[in-house]
Amino acid sequence: MPLMRHIFVIGIGAGDPDHLTLQAVKALARTDVFFILDKSEERQDLIRLRRRILAEHGRPGHRLVEAPDAERDRTTPAYATAVDDWRVRRADLVEQLAVEHLGEGETGAFLVWGDPSLYDSVIAVVDDVRARGTVAFDYEVIPGISSVSALAARHRTTLTRVGRPVQITTGRRLAEGFPEDVDDVVVMLDGRAAFSGIDPEGLEIHYGAYLGTPDEILVAGPLAEAAPRIRELRESARERKGWIMDTYLLRRSAD
Numbered sequence: 001m002p003l004m005r006h007i008f009v010i011g012i013g014a015g016d017p018d019h020l021t022l023q024a025v026k027a028l029a030r031t032d033v034f035f036i037l038d039k040s041e042e043r044q045d046l047i048r049l050r051r052r053i054l055a056e057h058g059r060p061g062h063r064l065v066e067a068p069d070a071e072r073d074r075t076t077p078a079y080a081t082a083v084d085d086w087r088v089r090r091a092d093l094v095e096q097l098a099v100e101h102l103g104e105g106e107t108g109a110f111l112v113w114g115d116p117s118l119y120d121s122v123i124a125v126v127d128d129v130r131a132r133g134t135v136a137f138d139y140e141v142i143p144g145i146s147s148v149s150a151l152a153a154r155h156r157t158t159l160t161r162v163g164r165p166v167q168i169t170t171g172r173r174l175a176e177g178f179p180e181d182v183d184d185v186v187v188m189l190d191g192r193a194a195f196s197g198i199d200p201e202g203l204e205i206h207y208g209a210y211l212g213t214p215d216e217i218l219v220a221g222p223l224a225e226a227a228p229r230i231r232e233l234r235e236s237a238r239e240r241k242g243w244i245m246d247t248y249l250l251r252r253s254a255d
């Protein structure tokens, strides 16, 4: 009977090395081989954080297998199809890595930024590979501190108000308008400051960029007043660092 292979999908937090949970630290220490899918646009800061985490918490003798990640077609308007196609190509890649580098009875791991449940495809990809059945393994997801949790904590606020829902969405969706049926909306993946394009009347913003890092930017206040300041801060930060990663909560003020 062959020994089972095991894969961890480990949430590593949103930028602060101290975001790592004890569960993540234990999983890191049990891993024989880390799979790193190199993204062409990956930020040096993220690479540095990953290296630091592996140096501090990886077990002696752990292996690192790096491969260029499948590229997504960002030019097509068919967003969902492009993402599906990308997932298939990533599954091919992960399958190949597992076949070639994960021995019987060994443990492999993927490190995921923030929490793997939010706008990340590693769980879906690992699931696909397992369903293909070429290489048998079981897998486990270790939750991480998401940028959304970090945002709420840094602003010392909550995402939900008593008995009310919150919606997590993208900048692309927000650009179509503030959702009708909720009063609290968290926006991620917003490359174009979509908060600037909506009617600010009655809205407050809790904004965070580079959360958990030394470059962190926090702004809170009525959207009408805060929006110009945030635009200025994010533009100068983007110029200085070459990239920006931000998340914000938009809240309809209580009447």
Ligand SMILES: C[S@@+](CC[C@H](N)C(=O)[O-])C[C@H]1O[C@@H](n2cnc3c(N)ncnc32)[C@H](O)[C@@H]1O
Residues within 6 Å of the ligand: 014, 015, 112, 113, 114, 115, 116, 117, 118, 119, 120, 145, 146, 147, 148, 187, 188, 189, 190, 208, 209, 210, 211, 212, 213, 245, 246, 247
């Ligand atoms: C591909 S998603 C991954 C989200 C991640 N799984 C999480 O739990 O935060 C990337 C988006 O997460 C948000 N994000 C991630 N890290 C962040 C940080 N340190 N500060 C602000 N926003 C962050 C940004 O909205 C960014 O566009």
